[in-house]
Amino acid sequence: MGPLPLFPQEASSFAPDVDHLLYYLLAVAVFFTVGIFLTIFYFAIRYRRRSDKELPRFVHTGMTLEIVWSVIPFGLAMVMFTWGASIFFNEGRPPADAIPIYVVGKQWMWKLQHIEGQREIDELHIPVGRPVRLTMTSEDVIHSFYVPAFRTKEDVVPGRYSTTWFTPTKPGKYHLFCAEYCGTNHSRMIGWIYVMQPQDYQNWLNGGSASGSMADSGQKLFQSLACGNCHHPDGRGRCPSLVGLYGSDVLLSNGATVKADDSYIRESILQPDAQIVAGYQPIMPTFQGLVTEEGVVQLIEYVKSLGKPGPPVTATPQQVTAPHR
Template structure:
């Protein structure tokens, strides 16, 4: 019978969290033992020996009160700083991270690689390379939790949340849904396969790809006749989408927003929420006509529309990572 007492450690964050654990346990054991020993010692040493004992009252000691307020507070501030440091790094995916889209629904995980591979309740990733997940939910709130990586991020309907990790050890690790999401919540589990880079390349080429996300997005773009209005040269009734991604866009009400994934998603599903300056609110909503996966494909296609000036060889602008994980909030100029 298996009895693990410590989780596997398989990401760059895992040792950091474990070291923080050791500090927390150290401080806690010290204070627990201190309190326990004091109570037992006092209780035995000063046990009542006769019924009419009257101990001398001792009221307070300002020095003691200050000492046992300030010293523990100092120790907890270390806990705060240490934890904040890890958390801050967890919230900033590196620019060169390999991106995977995650769509959660009751009760399964759908994952899409940029190259077009789709997976259900499984995710294959290479060891040693940062992997960034951009996630959304089709229904309730879910949470993407990989204990071996010590990372967890809620997956919320109506917005994109991100998390990232770098696997350090090849292996097969649990993926759990950690936010209660209904009847089969405990069945919403899967596996992360961390592989050596060459094995990962072999897996990528061996798997049946369905076309890259951007290619599928282009097809969808044509099927939905988006190009009728969004003409590439800007002569259409709606703004050109070329070079849009990552740019700052001025709205009709004078605000500026950054054209990130959340903005594109909102503009497809609720076009009248933010009207671009100089244009009329003509676009119909595509809510209910395009699935979450479809929206992601369209976004990838729009990302691939590099401005004419950009020469081949430069990668399309990476999303400007907002330290706020909420990517749906409009940013100020």
């Protein structure tokens, strides 16, 4: 048998925040537990039955007492709520300069891609001191990406992207667990996060056998799936141009506007009929089954590489013939 650890490592910028909140909660919990235990022990001994004929006098319910012991715990609980919500708020807002990593979970492995093109399975190499943002989806059932030393966890759900982020603060090797039960080898869907010095990370990135960046792979996929037959870069194809699409506001045929983010592009590839760009026909076939989740994120990176948002994507006049729906 190994050692007896009692407290997990603190290896991300969130970890100290979460642990400080834990100390507050522990203090409240210990105070009430000990208080109640001691009171019960004291009463049990002080007022033990001495004769079988005893009848205690009636003690009136004290309204003040009832209010006091409702309001004080409520106040303490509201501190917990606010403090916890503020940490949660930060956990939901990755900084803009975070290193993007794409994660695909499947029974029973983690597949990770760096935009530089490095691909890993059940291992993730990241530099210390820089925020990392994960964009995650699953090929099959729900998984959950959990790094105890970072105090972060987010479910990885098929059919959508979830994101989480963290800033590692200490170089080292940390457990990655799947925390949502996913079948036979759930407990073997584990891996390691390697937090490296920036220089080591650069060496690692350069040293691998990556076949071009994710955007390059995306471009190859774009060509092999013949997406360019319709999506002409000049906007004259039967489908909207993808240049400058990423991050822009897209006007839809139903009059709504949607932000062209990862989820939007993913949905447009797999369920093209769900949201039709204004002025275009719903002619695009679904690529469900033709492209893997890893391929989809490569395509997204390729679309991203086509430039930052320009003017809103709308139809060119000659294409507005028969608006769909």
